[in-house]
Amino acid sequence: MTGLAIECRGLTKRYGTVLALDGLNLEVPRQVVFGFLGPNGAGKTTTMKILAGLIAPSAGEARIAGRRVSREDPAARRSVDYLPEEPAFYGWMTPREYLMFVGGLLGLSGPEARRRADELLELVDLRDAARRRIGGFSRGMRQRLGIAQALVGRPEVLLLDEPSSALDPLGRRDVLALIERLADETTVFMSTHILADVERVCQQVAIIAEGRLLAQAGKEELRQRYAAPVFEIETAGEAPGLAEHLRSLPWTERVVQEGNLLRLMARDAFRAREELPAILAAQGGNLLRYEQALPTLEDVFVRLLEA
Amino acid sequence: MMTALIRKELLEQWRTRRLWVLCAVFIFFGLLAPITAKLAPELLRWVASTTPGVVLQLPPPSAADVVAQYIKNLSQLLPLVVLLAAMGAVVGEKERGTLPMVLAKPVSRGAFLGAKFLGLALTLVLALVLGAVSAYYYSLLLFDGPELGGFLLMNLLAGLYLLVVLVLTFLASTVAASTVMAGVLAFALWAVLLILGALPRIGRASPTTLLNWAGRLGMGQPGEAEWLALGVTLGILAAALVGAWLHFRGQEL
Numbered sequence: 001m002t003g004l005a006i007e008c009r010g011l012t013k014r015y016g017t018v019l020a021l022d023g024l025n026l027e028v029p030r031q032v033v034f035g036f037l038g039p040n041g042a043g044k045t046t047t048m049k050i051l052a053g054l055i056a057p058s059a060g061e062a063r064i065a066g067r068r069v070s071r072e073d074p075a076a077r078r079s080v081d082y083l084p085e086e087p088a089f090y091g092w093m094t095p096r097e098y099l100m101f102v103g104g105l106l107g108l109s110g111p112e113a114r115r116r117a118d119e120l121l122e123l124v125d126l127r128d129a130a131r132r133r134i135g136g137f138s139r140g141m142r143q144r145l146g147i148a149q150a151l152v153g154r155p156e157v158l159l160l161d162e163p164s165s166a167l168d169p170l171g172r173r174d175v176l177a178l179i180e181r182l183a184d185e186t187t188v189f190m191s192t193h194i195l196a197d198v199e200r201v202c203q204q205v206a207i208i209a210e211g212r213l214l215a216q217a218g219k220e221e222l223r224q225r226y227a228a229p230v231f232e233i234e235t236a237g238e239a240p241g242l243a244e245h246l247r248s249l250p251w252t253e254r255v256v257q258e259g260n261l262l263r264l265m266a267r268d269a270f271r272a273r274e275e276l277p278a279i280l281a282a283q284g285g286n287l288l289r290y291e292q293a294l295p296t297l298e299d300v301f302v303r304l305l306e307a
Numbered sequence: 308m309m310t311a312l313i314r315k316e317l318l319e320q321w322r323t324r325r326l327w328v329l330c331a332v333f334i335f336f337g338l339l340a341p342i343t344a345k346l347a348p349e350l351l352r353w354v355a356s357t358t359p360g361v362v363l364q365l366p367p368p369s370a371a372d373v374v375a376q377y378i379k380n381l382s383q384l385l386p387l388v389v390l391l392a393a394m395g396a397v398v399g400e401k402e403r404g405t406l407p408m409v410l411a412k413p414v415s416r417g418a419f420l421g422a423k424f425l426g427l428a429l430t431l432v433l434a435l436v437l438g439a440v441s442a443y444y445y446s447l448l449l450f451d452g453p454e455l456g457g458f459l460l461m462n463l464l465a466g467l468y469l470l471v472v473l474v475l476t477f478l479a480s481t482v483a484a485s486t487v488m489a490g491v492l493a494f495a496l497w498a499v500l501l502i503l504g505a506l507p508r509i510g511r512a513s514p515t516t517l518l519n520w521a522g523r524l525g526m527g528q529p530g531e532a533e534w535l536a537l538g539v540t541l542g543i544l545a546a547a548l549v550g551a552w553l554h555f556r557g558q559e560l
Contacts, residue, residue: 052411055559072556074413082411088404090315092322104311105412149408 005030005157005187006051010060013046013211020046022211023060028204030156033183035202036191037301043211044191045085048161051189052082065156078106081155085162087146091135095126095145098134099152106153113152120148124178140171147178151186158182160190164197176201195298205297207304214304219297226300228253229269231276233262234289242283249275254302260288265299309418316426325392326430332388333438336380341445344372370452374461374525377442381465382518386472390493393427393476395486397555402486407560416556424477424548431473435466454527461525464517467540471514472497474547481551514540 006028013021021043028034038044049055051062053071062069065079089098096117103113121127124144134145143163150158163179164172179201182188192198198205206216215222243262247255251268266272280287320326348365355363400406410419439462446453476493483489504515516536523530
């Protein structure tokens, strides 16, 4: 048996003339929270659905816990479970009934399914809503119930497709806290385009675009390998022309402006450190802060995609 | 796993009130047959009596009229009710997005479809039994019959006919892209069945012929058995279920 949680080899998926996945190769180790990053339309959901056994690849293969995933082999899905981007439930059921239904699908006896349902309702903080109809749940509650239903069978691999993208800040915080807690029990393979979520909960990251893998490594390694040196410049008020001037410099790769904060990615860190103080001195009392900052995953992401 | 799926289907029929509605409709039409058979002649006589110069002579109503009315309801109105109740069975789950989380479990697509069809078929059987009991009880109150054995066989054959409508609707619900499309497709398939049933020679093999046989059995005049129609009916049931499974097996969700 392979030591990998997920293994994709040349995974390809065509929808007519559209190539959703283009020979994707991926290796996900066990017992990590793995961020699967990519812009919209990159092929994240297609990969997830193939891994969940919902669609078949046009070519290549995927293995979960060493076993080949197949739509025709239900037993292969014993070691994996899946939460779609917008989980939909039977609105007439209560969450306890739904979890017991899932327990029944996984072969648990009635008492076992009830016990597991109660454990999971506690874990996802839905015990107080156990007798309410799911139809009246908020998105955050549905998402937490979605994670609970995916955990009923204690899967070795948990596939979460954009688990926090549709949530409000509080719902997002709760779901991310839950994912962090799961890291000791299972391998979490989580697709997202929210980089802050990856920064917070993932240990390893893969970035894909147009169905192909661009990079895969630990978060720190990615930053070191792919991020350009970053300088942050904060001014008290508007600094007319400063961003444009910085963009025009030969050693500048990119300048991002958010209000009075400028983030400058430099092609040549040495020249930036040498020349920036003189440029910023012209700002006089308007300059609040200037520092070399740690590159973020967003810097890596944008740089890889632009490349 | 199969038990969990079937339990869910039956619970869904109960909670969404589909079971209640279907049973209520079948009971209503079951009661309507003997009542209509009893009251229709009296109503006609009364209308005739209010028109000067018109003398209406009608034979006294009998259990045979109940059977005729009952079969008419079973062949014309109740198939539409079955169609409406079943057209969203599979495609409705696709539209609501409830399928991926269920089929991501170690559940075979055949088991999922099988449980769904079984849930619908059990609901139909229960509704038919309640409707038949209502019709028979009121027939006994208002008339002397019909004869129990023939009435049971009649319902068995009529039930098979409704099962054909159910299985065609189920097939339509599996292949269609929306509930409305499934309804249209199921109606079209049923219409084809009716047209084929009306054709000479071919019609003899159609499931609609089962209703003629059922009517004769209910009236205590079995006549010639329609084994060919019965065989074709069972063949359609099997073929539609296999077709639904083959199509669903390859669907991408």
